[in-house]
Amino acid sequence: MVPERVSLITIGAFNLPKLRTFYQELGWEENDISSDHYAAFKTAGVILSIFPIEELAKDAGVQINHDKDTFKGITLAINVDKREQVDATIEEIRRVGGNILREPSDAFWGGRTAYFADPENNLWEVAWNPASVFDERGAMLSF
Template structure:
């Protein structure tokens, strides 16, 4: 059996020092062992790591010939930060804008009853900032249900 949990999300970084700097501009603190060669941010419930793109390709056993790194593009996956109040969506998008994010979708009411917005980091990893009125968070800030 594979445990039903996500513990680490790793982004393959084309320019790790620059991407690390972006997340630090968001106000995120990296761990004391982080460097410009491998970086980890502690978040509520999941660690976010940055690892050199080509090293990640090799580590995963992928064929470098079929993996493109020439231009950042949407990879068919989004990451999300859910917040406790609707106005925090707007605050978070402003912080992302100030840090140099590309705002993909300005904050607006969502068809499902919440509030949502999207941004891309400098390497086009896509993040949603969302408020869900039925979200439940634990004492660490991790969303445990909605």
């Protein structure tokens, strides 16, 4: 059986220092192993790491799509505790230079949502779902 967990998400970076700075400016705490060649940020549920895309592709044995503006077919999410936190979070992301793709709006499913892209077009959703349940660390348990 494959364990039902996501423990680490790695984003392949074209410009690691620039991408690392963006996440630092969000106020995210880095793990002690972070350096100019690898960055790891502590989050409520998983570790978010940033690694040079060339090295990541070599490690996985795949080719790189050098068009960083192409949608990669994946989004990451920051789920918040309160409706108003969606708007406040998007304003902070805007302040540090995130590209707001969709302004905060009420969702058809009863929550509130918005989207942004980091400097390398990795897509993130900021969402509030009234049915979400979080543990004491802030990790989402259900929605």
